Amino acid sequence: MTGLLDYQPGSSPLHKAHPLVKLLLAVAICVCGFLADSIYINIIILLLIVLCGARCGLARQIRATLKGMGALCAILFILQLPFIGSGRVWIDLPLGMTVTDQGVRFCAQLCLRLIGATLPLVMLFAVTRLSDLTNTLVAQLGIPYRYAFVLTTAVRFIPVLLGEMREVIEAQTARGVELDVGVLRKIRLIPPLCAPLLVSCVQRMENNALAAELRGFYLRKRGSGYRRYPLSGVDYAWIVSCVILLTISIIL
Amino acid sequence: MIRLENVSFELSNRPIINDVGFRLEPGAFAALVGGNGAGKSTLLKIIMGLYRPARGAVYIDGEATRGMRVSAIAKKAGFLFQNPDRQIFGATVRAELAFGLAELGISSEEARRRVEGTLERLGLDGSRAPMSLSRGERQRVALAGLFARRPKILLLDEPTTGLDYRECMQMMRCVAELNEEGATILMVTHDMEVALDFAPRMLILADGQLMAQGLTRDLMRDAELLERASLMPAQIVALSARLGIAPGEADDVDSLTDWIAARRAAKGGTAR
Numbered sequence: 001m002t003g004l005l006d007y008q009p010g011s012s013p014l015h016k017a018h019p020l021v022k023l024l025l026a027v028a029i030c031v032c033g034f035l036a037d038s039i040y041i042n043i044i045i046l047l048l049i050v051l052c053g054a055r056c057g058l059a060r061q062i063r064a065t066l067k068g069m070g071a072l073c074a075i076l077f078i079l080q081l082p083f084i085g086s087g088r089v090w091i092d093l094p095l096g097m098t099v100t101d102q103g104v105r106f107c108a109q110l111c112l113r114l115i116g117a118t119l120p121l122v123m124l125f126a127v128t129r130l131s132d133l134t135n136t137l138v139a140q141l142g143i144p145y146r147y148a149f150v151l152t153t154a155v156r157f158i159p160v161l162l163g164e165m166r167e168v169i170e171a172q173t174a175r176g177v178e179l180d181v182g183v184l185r186k187i188r189l190i191p192p193l194c195a196p197l198l199v200s201c202v203q204r205m206e207n208n209a210l211a212a213e214l215r216g217f218y219l220r221k222r223g224s225g226y227r228r229y230p231l232s233g234v235d236y237a238w239i240v241s242c243v244i245l246l247t248i249s250i251i252l
Numbered sequence: 253m254i255r256l257e258n259v260s261f262e263l264s265n266r267p268i269i270n271d272v273g274f275r276l277e278p279g280a281f282a283a284l285v286g287g288n289g290a291g292k293s294t295l296l297k298i299i300m301g302l303y304r305p306a307r308g309a310v311y312i313d314g315e316a317t318r319g320m321r322v323s324a325i326a327k328k329a330g331f332l333f334q335n336p337d338r339q340i341f342g343a344t345v346r347a348e349l350a351f352g353l354a355e356l357g358i359s360s361e362e363a364r365r366r367v368e369g370t371l372e373r374l375g376l377d378g379s380r381a382p383m384s385l386s387r388g389e390r391q392r393v394a395l396a397g398l399f400a401r402r403p404k405i406l407l408l409d410e411p412t413t414g415l416d417y418r419e420c421m422q423m424m425r426c427v428a429e430l431n432e433e434g435a436t437i438l439m440v441t442h443d444m445e446v447a448l449d450f451a452p453r454m455l456i457l458a459d460g461q462l463m464a465q466g467l468t469r470d471l472m473r474d475a476e477l478l479e480r481a482s483l484m485p486a487q488i489v490a491l492s493a494r495l496g497i498a499p500g501e502a503d504d505v506d507s508l509t510d511w512i513a514a515r516r517a518a519k520g521g522t523a524r
Binding site: 194203 | 302321322323331335337340351352356
C-alpha cells in the first residue's frame, strides 16, 4: 500500500515533466493561492488542482489530503471565526464575539489557501521520484548534496516513521494498553509510545548515516548523478504557464 | 485453547490469509512455519485481535474474539514481538515488567511479588536499563514481561531471530518452562531446528493458506511439502530420512548416535 507521499508511477504529462518544472509549478500554485485576493480565484485554483490530480491518477492522494486537511481546516475555521469583528454581523455570540460575513469569507479563504498550498506539494511527491528531485536540486540548482539529501530523507522517513509508529502501537496494545482513553491517561501513555519510536528512529538514522558514509557519501560531487535531466520544449511551456499563472494572480 | 474457523484477512483488497482453520488444545506447543510473506505474523496478529478477520472466527479460551477489545484478549494471551525494542520503554527492567501488570489492573502488592519472582526465575537484574542490555537479553526482558502476566496463551513472533545459540537456548528454555506449566504456545519461526526441538506440533502456512498441520517430526519428513512451502527440514531429520530411519525414531543427535552404534554393532563393527 502506497503512502500519501509515496511516488505513484504514471504516464501523465505531469509525470513526464522535468522535476524542476514540477517543483516550480507546485511553488507557483502555492504562491498564487496566497496572492489571490478573491475567494473565487482560490476556488478555481483548487478545482484546477483537483482536476489535474485526477487526470494524473492521484485521486486517492487527493481524497486523503482533503480528508486530513478538511478536519484541520474545520478546527481553524471555528477557532478563528468569532474573533473577526469587521463586516456585517450575522450572529452575536457571548463575550462580545460575532460571526460576520467578512469573518466567514476570511476564514473560508484561509482554509482554501491552506488546502491549495498542501495539495500541490502532495502531488509533487506523488508524480516525482525523490531521487530525481534530489538529483535535479543538486545538478541544476547547485544545492549542496548533503542539504538535498536531508530534505529528501526527511520526506522519505515520514511513511517509514508512520509504519514504525503503527508497530509500536500494536506492540503496546498487545500488552493490554488501551489507547482510546481519556486525555489524562493518554498523557501517561506518551512514554510507552514515544520511547520505543525514538529508539528505533535513532537506530535507523545511525544505520542509514553509516550506510551512506560507507558508500562514499562525502565523495559525491555536483556532476556525480547517474541521470541527466535536460529541459524539453514541453518543460519550457510549463514554465511559461507558471509565469502566466503568477501574473494573473497578481493582477486579480 | 486457540481455535480458528475459516479465517480470511485482506489488506488493500489483497488476500493475505485465506480460509485458515485449526485448533490448539490447552498446553499445546505448536510452531507456525512458512516462507517469507506466507502470512505467519499476520495470522498471529489476527489471533491477538490486532487485525480483525474479514471472514471466519477466532476463539481464545473458548471465547470468540470478534468484538472483544485487545486489552481483554491481552488478559488471556500474551504476544512477543520479533523486535523487543517495539515494546520496551521502562527506565529499568523492573519498571518494564511492572508496567504490563499495571495495565492489566493487577494490585501493586501482587505486581511486586510477580515482578520479583519473574526476575529471579529468569535470572534478570531488575535495576539494569533495558536499552543497555544485549539484543538477546532485551528479548528475554520482553518475554519476562509476558511471564509476569502469566497468560494462558503465548503468541511468539520469531522469538529467536537475531539471537546467538546461547541466547536462543536461554529464550527457548524459558518458553518451554511456560509450556510445561500449562501455557498454550503458538510460535512463528524460521528456525526448523528450534521447531523440531521444542514444538511437538507444526502448522505450515504458504500464500496465506494452511498447507498442513500435524506432528512436527512427521511433517519434517515430507520433503515435497516442505519444498512447496519454501522450507528445509531440520538437518538431523534430513540425515535420518536419508539413513532410512522411521520418523521419530532418531530425531536428535543422541538417538541418532545410538541408532548408528546399534547398526554398527549388529554388523560386527565397533560401537563408539
